[in-house]
Amino acid sequence: MTIFQFPQDFRWGTATASYQIEGAAQEGGRGVSIWDTFARTPGKVFNGDNGDVACDSYHRYEEDIALMKKLGINTYRFSIAWPRIIPDGDGEINREGLDFYHRFVDALLDAGIEPFLTLYHWDLPQTLEDDGGWGNRRTVNAFVKYAEVIFKEFSGKINFWLTFNEPWCIAFLSNMLGIHAPGNKDVQTAINVAHGLLVAHGKAVQSFRRMGITGQIGIAPNVCWAEPYSKSAEDQAACDRSIALNTDWFLDPIYKGSYPQFLVDWFAEAGATVPIQDGDMEIISEPIDLLGINYYTMGINRHNPEAGVLQSEEMNMGLIKTDIGWPVESRGLYEFMHYLQKYGNVDVYITENGACINDDLENGKINDDRRISYYEQHLAQIHRIINDGINLKGYMAWSLMDNYEWAEGYRMRFGLVHVDFRSLVRTPKESYYWYQNVIRNNWLEIRN
Ligand SMILES: CCOCCOc1ccc(-c2cn(C[C@@H]3NC[C@@H](O)[C@H]3O)nn2)cc1
Numbered sequence: 479m480t481i482f483q484f485p486q487d488f489r490w491g492t493a494t495a496s497y498q499i500e501g502a503a504q505e506g507g508r509g510v511s512i513w514d515t516f517a518r519t520p521g522k523v524f525n526g527d528n529g530d531v532a533c534d535s536y537h538r539y540e541e542d543i544a545l546m547k548k549l550g551i552n553t554y555r556f557s558i559a560w561p562r563i564i565p566d567g568d569g570e571i572n573r574e575g576l577d578f579y580h581r582f583v584d585a586l587l588d589a590g591i592e593p594f595l596t597l598y599h600w601d602l603p604q605t606l607e608d609d610g611g612w613g614n615r616r617t618v619n620a621f622v623k624y625a626e627v628i629f630k631e632f633s634g635k636i637n638f639w640l641t642f643n644e645p646w647c648i649a650f651l652s653n654m655l656g657i658h659a660p661g662n663k664d665v666q667t668a669i670n671v672a673h674g675l676l677v678a679h680g681k682a683v684q685s686f687r688r689m690g691i692t693g694q695i696g697i698a699p700n701v702c703w704a705e706p707y708s709k710s711a712e713d714q715a716a717c718d719r720s721i722a723l724n725t726d727w728f729l730d731p732i733y734k735g736s737y738p739q740f741l742v743d744w745f746a747e748a749g750a751t752v753p754i755q756d757g758d759m760e761i762i763s764e765p766i767d768l769l770g771i772n773y774y775t776m777g778i779n780r781h782n783p784e785a786g787v788l789q790s791e792e793m794n795m796g797l798i799k800t801d802i803g804w805p806v807e808s809r810g811l812y813e814f815m816h817y818l819q820k821y822g823n824v825d826v827y828i829t830e831n832g833a834c835i836n837d838d839l840e841n842g843k844i845n846d847d848r849r850i851s852y853y854e855q856h857l858a859q860i861h862r863i864i865n866d867g868i869n870l871k872g873y874m875a876w877s878l879m880d881n882y883e884w885a886e887g888y889r890m891r892f893g894l895v896h897v898d899f900r901s902l903v904r905t906p907k908e909s910y911y912w913y914q915n916v917i918r919n920n921w922l923e924i925r926n
Pocket residue numbers: 495498643644647651655657700772774830876882883884
């Protein structure tokens with residue numbers, strides 16, 4: 479039997495996001511977000527599902543925190559809904575929204591759980607999208623105003639801060655592929671969004687420093703590890719482009735003060751350029767303290783001129799897949815974490831990792847063995863990564879509970895806790911009890 483012992487100070491947690499769990503979309507003074515609009519646009523979200531109710535965590539957060547406490551986590555990653563704080567994006571502050579999050583954060587702290595906050599997890603106020611979204615400097619400045627309100631309110635209570643969740647999803651999934659809100663399908667728009675959010679990130683970090691806010695601040699890219707289908711240089715180049723658009727496109731500006739030139743040139747060939755203004759790169763490269771890394775899967779890619787702007791096609795290699803169709807392949811996390819070392823051995827938290835397994839209740843239980851197996855494989859890789867001397871400081875399972883999985887609506891379930899979206903009854907799955915044991919022991923024991 480192999481026992482993987484984790485460091486004594488390793489953080490164990492779970493993660494969620496405001497639009498995916500809160501509900502109460504028209505309560506508490508909340509304004510309209512781009513996801514409220516997108517979900518109501520025919521054909522955009524499975525079954526036309528929206529976040530009006532979700533897990534109703536706005537009203538049931540004490541029950542959620544009780545589940546977290548019983549699970550034994552010491553860290554909980556969540557996001558604040560900007561439309562609850564400044565409903566029209568950059569106007570009046572909604573005190574009722576701040577009071578809600580104070581009640582929530584206080585309850586987390588009372589339960590001995592460290593809040594790990596994401597400022598922006600995709601629910602942009604619609605009024606700002608109507609005026610050009612992240613490509614308009616008005617949105618950039620509005621984000622800084624929102625961030626400063628949150629910094630001032632929660633400094634001292636919150637010590638772990640992330641500016642943006644998955645910048646590749648915000649920019650390219652949502653504005654080049656059109657799969658997430660607001661649903662644009664234009665490369666230049668996507669590049670403008672990516673640059674705008676990077677400037678907003680840098681300005682927020684500068685405010686964080688200037689205001690003397692407690693704790694550490696960073697950003698949480700989602701990674702795309704890819705290995706070449708053949709030994710050809712063009713297949714390797716296709717992998718390099720896929721990996722770099724998720725990672726280097728955002729981390730090079732932050733850590734090096736410049737975009738990866740090979741990708742800038744690639745997009746120039748496609749007629750798209752980065753709208754850099756004087757001083758932008760200096761702002762973006764304001765030093766940060768930590769990185770959140772979201773990892774789900776990896777691909778085997780080949781060059782294919784027909785495969786989108788990156789001409790990088792992911793092959794179906796017949797691997798076991800989760801119910802959302804993503805191959806289960808944990809070694810990509812190990813490979814990626816070594817790739818990440820080119821930015822230095824920076825403090826990293828796995829801020830999302832988990833499996834979409836749509837098992838349902840059977841005799842009052844959910845025997846989600848496939849999810850346990852997924853976590854076993856990925857936590858074993860995490861132990862391997864730490865053993866290599868990489869500063870991987872904590873792990874947050876996505877997700878605490880089943881929730882609104884964006885364009886997939888409620889059909890795709892990532893939770894350790896099952897949610898009946900009619901009754902809103904929460905039922906811990908077998909993976910919840912398995913994770914509870916890992917946390918209690920602070921070690922992983924592979925079952926088979
Ligand atoms: C057919 C072409 O397809 C292109 C890729 O399309 C996608 C879709 C979805 C994702 C995706 C979803 N998630 C999970 C979320 N992370 C943040 C949290 O809110 C979770 O709900 N991560 N990545 C990636 C790529």
